Amino acid sequence: MSEKSGDGKKKVPKKFFIKKPAVNRFQQFSWILVPLISVGGLWYPRLGLLLLGMMIFFLIFSYFKGRFWCGNLCPRGAFVEIFIKPISFYGKIPPLLSSKYFRLVVVIVFMTVFTLRTRAAFVSSVTTADVLNKWGFVFVTLCLVTTVIAVIVGVLFSPRAWCTFCPMGTIQKAIYSLNKGNKGRKDPYY
Numbered sequence: 551m552s553e554k555s556g557d558g559k560k561k562v563p564k565k566f567f568i569k570k571p572a573v574n575r576f577q578q579f580s581w582i583l584v585p586l587i588s589v590g591g592l593w594y595p596r597l598g599l600l601l602l603g604m605m606i607f608f609l610i611f612s613y614f615k616g617r618f619w620c621g622n623l624c625p626r627g628a629f630v631e632i633f634i635k636p637i638s639f640y641g642k643i644p645p646l647l648s649s650k651y652f653r654l655v656v657v658i659v660f661m662t663v664f665t666l667r668t669r670a671a672f673v674s675s676v677t678t679a680d681v682l683n684k685w686g687f688v689f690v691t692l693c694l695v696t697t698v699i700a701v702i703v704g705v706l707f708s709p710r711a712w713c714t715f716c717p718m719g720t721i722q723k724a725i726y727s728l729n730k731g732n733k734g735r736k737d738p739y740y
């Protein structure tokens with residue numbers, strides 16, 4: 551027999567309600583960059599360099615505005631909001647994933663892989679076109695791998711579970727705290 555609420559309607563467990571994505575006008579379009587770079591980049595690796603431009607922008611910006619990028623502009627944030635939120639199981643995020651040490655390890659692993667692969671791309675290239683393709687491909691594969699992880703943890707836990715240990719989020723937070731003007735002030739965007 552199915553469980554019924556006071557007004558006679560069938561009760562549906564809360565986690566099965568489809569949650570509407572909360573994205574702003576910019577993010578309604580910015581999510582396109584995620585498949586464009588991580589999938590399109592497999593055929594045209596230079597697309598990965600778009601990520602470099604975004605990283606330079608938000609890392610400088612975070613000195614003044616903290617994780618404004620995360621809360622308002624990030625294409626991956628928009629991507630998981632739009633596509634993962636409606637299908638997430640909303641399981642409990644394991645405390646390990648948001649722990650300080652785990653986030654630090656993720657940053658170290660990410661930066662080490664990025665640095666070694668960037669070095670290899672430059673060392674093995676002969677022409678400028680070679681550098682652009684190989685370095686672009688480094689960004690493409692990083693974007694693809696991190697997007698796959700973001701989708702898995704987003705479905706299993708909460709849509710933005712990846713954001714709790716995303717190396718870019720952690721670095722933005724650290725850069726914000728370097729600004730003496732922000733001393734004692736919590737990042738307003740996270």
Ligand code: SF4
Nearest residue numbers: 620624627713716719
């Ligand atoms: S934490 Fe990472 S994935 Fe999440 S919104 Fe910020 S930069 Fe984007």
